[in-house]
Amino acid sequence: MKKLLVMLLALGLLVPAMAVAEDKAASPKEFVVFSDKNAKDNHYIPSGWMGDYGDIRMNDQSADNPHSGVTSIQFIYSAKKSQGQGWTGVYWQNPANNWGNKKGGFDLTGMTKLTFWARGAKGGEVIQKIMAGGIKGTYPDSVMVEMGPIELTNTWKQYTVNLVGKDLSYVNGAFGWTTTADLNPDGATFYLDDIKFEVDTQLKSEGVKQQAMPFYIYADRSSIANHFIPSGWMGDYGDIKYDGASKEDAYLGDTCIKIIYNGKAAQGARWAGIFWQNPANNWGNLDAGFDLSKTTKLTFWARGEKGGERIEEFKVGGIMGEFSDSDSATIGPVILNKEWTQYTIDLKGKDMSYIIGGFAWSTNIDNNPEGATFYLDEIKFE
Amino acid sequence: MTKLSSNKARSKKLKGKGQKIEGRGQKIVFWVFLFSVFCFLPFVLSRCQPTPGVRIQKLPNRHYQLIVNGSFYIIKGVCYNPVAIGSNHEYDWWSDKSKPWIADGKLMKEMGVNTIRLYQAHEDPEEVKQVIRDFYNLYGIRTLMGDWLGFWEYPCPFYGDDKFQSKVKNNVIAMVNLYKDEPGILGWILGNENNYSCLGYVNAWSNEDIDKEPNPQKQKSMRAKIYYSFVNDLSKEIHKIDPLHPVGLGNGELVGLEFANEFCTDVDFVACIIYRGKTFGNLFKSLRMTFDKPVLLAEFGADCYDAYLKREDQDMQAFFLQSQWNQIYENLANNKIGEGNCIGGTSFEWTDEWWKHNSDNPASWSVHDTQNGWSNGSYYFDIRAQCNKNMDEEWFGIVALSEQLENGINKRLPRKAYYVIREFWKHPVLIKTRGKKI
Numbered sequence: 001m002k003k004l005l006v007m008l009l010a011l012g013l014l015v016p017a018m019a020v021a022e023d024k025a026a027s028p029k030e031f032v033v034f035s036d037k038n039a040k041d042n043h044y045i046p047s048g049w050m051g052d053y054g055d056i057r058m059n060d061q062s063a064d065n066p067h068s069g070v071t072s073i074q075f076i077y078s079a080k081k082s083q084g085q086g087w088t089g090v091y092w093q094n095p096a097n098n099w100g101n102k103k104g105g106f107d108l109t110g111m112t113k114l115t116f117w118a119r120g121a122k123g124g125e126v127i128q129k130i131m132a133g134g135i136k137g138t139y140p141d142s143v144m145v146e147m148g149p150i151e152l153t154n155t156w157k158q159y160t161v162n163l164v165g166k167d168l169s170y171v172n173g174a175f176g177w178t179t180t181a182d183l184n185p186d187g188a189t190f191y192l193d194d195i196k197f198e199v200d201t202q203l204k205s206e207g208v209k210q211q212a213m214p215f216y217i218y219a220d221r222s223s224i225a226n227h228f229i230p231s232g233w234m235g236d237y238g239d240i241k242y243d244g245a246s247k248e249d250a251y252l253g254d255t256c257i258k259i260i261y262n263g264k265a266a267q268g269a270r271w272a273g274i275f276w277q278n279p280a281n282n283w284g285n286l287d288a289g290f291d292l293s294k295t296t297k298l299t300f301w302a303r304g305e306k307g308g309e310r311i312e313e314f315k316v317g318g319i320m321g322e323f324s325d326s327d328s329a330t331i332g333p334v335i336l337n338k339e340w341t342q343y344t345i346d347l348k349g350k351d352m353s354y355i356i357g358g359f360a361w362s363t364n365i366d367n368n369p370e371g372a373t374f375y376l377d378e379i380k381f382e
Numbered sequence: 383m384t385k386l387s388s389n390k391a392r393s394k395k396l397k398g399k400g401q402k403i404e405g406r407g408q409k410i411v412f413w414v415f416l417f418s419v420f421c422f423l424p425f426v427l428s429r430c431q432p433t434p435g436v437r438i439q440k441l442p443n444r445h446y447q448l449i450v451n452g453s454f455y456i457i458k459g460v461c462y463n464p465v466a467i468g469s470n471h472e473y474d475w476w477s478d479k480s481k482p483w484i485a486d487g488k489l490m491k492e493m494g495v496n497t498i499r500l501y502q503a504h505e506d507p508e509e510v511k512q513v514i515r516d517f518y519n520l521y522g523i524r525t526l527m528g529d530w531l532g533f534w535e536y537p538c539p540f541y542g543d544d545k546f547q548s549k550v551k552n553n554v555i556a557m558v559n560l561y562k563d564e565p566g567i568l569g570w571i572l573g574n575e576n577n578y579s580c581l582g583y584v585n586a587w588s589n590e591d592i593d594k595e596p597n598p599q600k601q602k603s604m605r606a607k608i609y610y611s612f613v614n615d616l617s618k619e620i621h622k623i624d625p626l627h628p629v630g631l632g633n634g635e636l637v638g639l640e641f642a643n644e645f646c647t648d649v650d651f652v653a654c655i656i657y658r659g660k661t662f663g664n665l666f667k668s669l670r671m672t673f674d675k676p677v678l679l680a681e682f683g684a685d686c687y688d689a690y691l692k693r694e695d696q697d698m699q700a701f702f703l704q705s706q707w708n709q710i711y712e713n714l715a716n717n718k719i720g721e722g723n724c725i726g727g728t729s730f731e732w733t734d735e736w737w738k739h740n741s742d743n744p745a746s747w748s749v750h751d752t753q754n755g756w757s758n759g760s761y762y763f764d765i766r767a768q769c770n771k772n773m774d775e776e777w778f779g780i781v782a783l784s785e786q787l788e789n790g791i792n793k794r795l796p797r798k799a800y801y802v803i804r805e806f807w808k809h810p811v812l813i814k815t816r817g818k819k820i
Contacts, residue, residue: 283759310598320658320760327664333598349671351664 031108033092033116033174033195036069037061043106044174046073048091048099048135051178054082055187056090062191067117067156072193079181079188087128089178091135092195098172100137105172111197114145114161114175118192120152125188126224127152128179129279132161135173142167144286146279149183149224152190163197164205182221182244208291208354215292217276217300217358217379220253221245227290228358230257232275232283232319235362238266239371240274246375251301251340256377261363263371271312273362275319276379282356284321289354295381298329298345298359302376304336309372311336311363316345319357326354333367336374347381435626436568438650438676438725445715445722446651446676448628450524450568456714457568457678457726458807459497459526460490460780463735467783467792468748470737476504476513480790483513484520486732489781489794491521494807497568499526499680499728507560518566526653526680526728527561528571528632529554531613539579541609542589554616555623562624569627570620571653571680572613575634580605580641606641614646621648630678636665639673651725653680657773659760660705666713666721679727682706686797687777689754689767694777696798698763703729703780703799704806711810719812729803733794734779748785751776 032041037060049056055078062074077088094104114132127150133143143166150159175195179188216225221244230242239262246258261272278288298316311334318328327350331343359379363372436455439447448455464482465473475482490498498517503510517523532539532550540546554572561567579585581602592604610631617629628650631642635656642652652675656662662679669677684702688695710727713720739751754771764772780800784793 283765285762285765320758321765322659322762324659324661324663324760327668331599333602335596335598349668351667 029199031106031111031197033114033197034073034192035194035196036066037071039069044092044094045096046090046092047096048093048173048176049088050091051085051088052081052083052181053088055080055088055181058090064191066191067119067193069193072117072191074189074191077179077184077188077190079184079186081181086182087178087180089129089176091131091173091176093135093173098135098139100135100139100141100172103139105139105141105170106174108168108171108197110199111168112162112164112200112203113198114163114196115158115198116175116192116195117156117158118150118152118190119156120154121189121191123152123154125152125190126150126179126183126222127177127190128183129177130159130161131173131176131178132163133166133168133171133173134176139170139172141173142170144288146288151224156193162203162206164203168197183224185222185245208289210291210293211381213294213382215290215295215381217381218244218257218376219378219380220250221255223253228276228278229280230274230276231280232277232357232360233272234275235269235272236265236267236365237272239264239272242274248375251303251375251377253377256301256375258373258375259361260373261368261371263365263368265365270366271362271364273313273360275360276358277319278356278358282319284319284323284325284356286356287323289323289325289356290358292352292355292381295352296346296348298347298379298381299342300359300376300379301340301342302334302336302374303340304338305373305375307336307338309336309363309374310334310367311361311372311374312367313360313362314343314345315357315360315362316347317350317352317355317357318360321356323354323356325357327351340375340377352381436628437626438628441715441722443716443722444674446725447715448676448725454715455496455726456711457497457526457728458495459499459726459728460495461681461728461731462486462498462500463731464733464791465735465737467736467785468744470741470744470747471735474504476506476509478791481516482791483516485789485791485794486781487517487521487523489796489800490523490732493796493800493804495523497524497526497726497728498732499528499571501528501574502530503527503557503561510561511564514561514564514566518564523566524568525564525566526568526571526630526678527557528574529557531573531576531616533573533576533579533585538585538587539576540587540589541579541612542587542592542605547612550612551616551619555619558620558624562627567627569630569650570624571630571632571678572616572649573632574681575655576609576632577606577638578634580609580638603641606638607645610638610642610644610646613642614648617646617648617650630680631675632680636668636672639669643673649675651676651678653678655681657682657758657760659684659758659762660702662706662709666723669723670721674723676723676725678725679706679710679729681730682727683730683778683780684761684799685774685777686779686799687752687754687774688764689752689772689774690764692752695763698761699780699797700799700802702761704802707803707806707810708812712812729780731778731780733781733792734776734783736776736783738775 033044057076059074061071066072098104129146129148132145133141135141147161217228219225241260243258245255250256313330313332315330317325319325329345436450439449514525595601620629630651630653631649632653684699686699713724715722737747740746754774756773757770782795786793
């Protein structure tokens with residue numbers, strides 16, 4: 001009887017211990033997005049083609065110098081703007097083509113980073129952004145983290161997206177990249193391999209890091225230094241034409257921004273403007289502000305086509321939403337000269353610790369009844 | 383024995399003499415004491431009694447406190463304009479026989495409201511005094527009295543014109559003289575969002591000098607200088623005739639306060655109108671940098687109509703208001719977190735106003751319209767509404783109006799925000815709002 005009791009006691013202790021051990025063994029250290037063509041552990045499909053999808057050619061079994069195994073994925077981006085967007089990208093989804101309209105994805109809780117290997121065919125190719133999560137819809141991803149821009153080298157290099165502290169309970173859009181024709185005016189060929197989520201117990205949360213100055217909004221058309229996207233078109237947005245690669249007498253470098261406002265009140269608002277946002281179209285609904293605490297001013301160069309064009313306001317910050325900009329500052333009205341003139345928005349004493357709306361301008365029909373054409377260049381925080 | 387007896391007798395004699403001397407000394411002490419009391423009593427009494435009146439106190443740590451009759455006072459207020467269903471802004475509630483403020487004051491007192499903000503006094507001073515007195519005598523609620531400073535005068539407020547200034551000044555001085563001795567008066571608020579007229583956003587005005595200036599930025603500065611200097615003059619005049627109540631500068635957002643810092647330094651506090659959603663952002667810190675005065679959040683709040691889901695949403699309103707009051711309390715004096723420059727708030731507003739969507743159409747004054755008038759992304763729950771217009775002016779009340787009458791007025795139906803703020807004021811436990819999410 002005693003022996004039986006001892007055995008039962010031993011079993012009672014052993015079984016939970018084995019279960020724990022089994023649990024530990026079952027906790028995966030990594031979760032593969034893509035490793036090799038037809039690999040059993042691939043979990044996502046590169047099905048979410050965006051923007052100028054006609055500009056992309058994909059070879060998911062490129063045998064040209066893979067990082068590991070026998071294949072990598074080759075992308076050839078032509079930058080021809082087939083769909084007139086000026087940008088493109090691909091999301092890895094589960095199941096294929098799931099833009100949040102059906103339940104899919106995986107619970108990746110416990111993973112702390114997303115890693116991948118990449119190289120350019122020549123080196124110098126620019127990927128604008130790498131995304132982990134971020135697909136919306138009825139079944140939205142629980143996470144959205146972005147990294148970039150990245151300038152590729154012609155040899156394989158590993159990149160890491162820090163996911164410490166992020167909610168990975170539902171991930172449909174596991175990995176995505178975007179780039180633009182401005183960043184790659186002659187197109188780009190690049191390779192991706194060994195994309196996976198991993199557990200790294202040593203990794204610490206990144207938080208929001210203070211950006212170093214100068215921090216460019218617009219340096220030149222293809223500049224990797226550019227931040228914020230001129231996506232927030234306001235008021236009579238139909239009255240605006242935006243050219244981010246104008247070669248008409250740029251102030252510095254090859255290109256400047258040319259804006260044509262025709263003052264026809266297409267939407268009946270009688271005013272129009274553009275906000276540069278991070279990421280595109282973020283009206284404060286995404287937690288993605290830059291910490292620009294080190295800045296004391298924003299400077300930019302501007303000129304009017306004829307001189308005398310009146311801009312009601314140039315602005316920094318001021319986007320209000322669930323995630324609002326921490327401050328705002330404006331100058332204006334400004335009457336533009338025909339010659340390039342530098343303007344400054346004083347940011348001393350301002351709280352620039354969280355900025356989604358990096359820069360904005362607005363004007364109206366009352367002060368520009370004939371419309372206005374004007375140019376901007378070298379927009380930067382200093 | 384005899385010796386002893388004689389000694390005793392001498393001793394008794396001496397004792398008797400001593401008693402006489404002692405008695406005389408005591409009398410002198412007594413009279414000196416009485417004289418002293420007589421001389422110093424008024425002084426002592428005056429030191430013991432609270433200083434009458436309302437004032438702002440700047441503490442050594444640069445924090446600001448509002449002091450009312452010697453005691454620290456947090457303004458826990460509401461903007462009050464009880465327009466009845468079926469009426470518009472011309473409705474004369476002051477002379478309403480049903481006295482809506484009696485029922486409102488009772489509800490306010492139960493909630494913990496200690497201050498109402500009135501935008502403008504009524505024409506009949508006796509009726510105004512009655513309202514102020516009823517609020518104060520019945521419920522202990524004080525009044526912040528405002529003046530529009532001619533902001534709505536047709537065609538625009540000509541602040542650059544001496545005659546216009548003089549007319550406005552006379553009105554303001556008359557108001558102060560009429561009500562300054564009312565015990566229920568807490569202070570004065572000059573203007574509301576009048577600063578926007580300097581930018582030309584609304585009710586734009588000019589004068590010859592401004593018109594001559596070709597640079598629009600300079601024009602803006604010229605207007606701001608004129609406007610803020612004018613308010614400063616008013617403030618100085620008020621202080622001359624009424625040193626017992628503080629004067630506030632009504633101001634939309636923080637726009638133009640860099641000019642106020644130069645030209646309007648004689649106001650005692652700034653009364654800001656702020657609609658920034660769940661937080662006031664960097665407002666308190668920013669004020670320190672631009673215009674270091676105590677701040678009253680004179681207008682803030684949230685509507686309770688979800689323009690996206692097209693239904694009343696009291697939770698949404700309560701969420702925003704609680705978060706806003708939380709930040710007000712964070713920034714009161716002597717709080718470890720916060721700037722210590724806030725003296726309270728008057729939220730917008732006590733009751734709904736059913737006339738606002740279309741003030742010219744009497745038929746719509748009896749309809750609780752849901753066509754939203756403006757867009758504000760800070761109130762993000764319903765920002766996906768058509769054209770992003772998510773703000774409904776007719777639904778800002780923390781008390782709803784019923785079409786059913788009770789004691790001659792629309793029955794009052796407190797919304798969730800009423801109860802949430804009531805509990806917050808009773809137990810103001812601060813929750814962290816510094817992060818991006820609450």
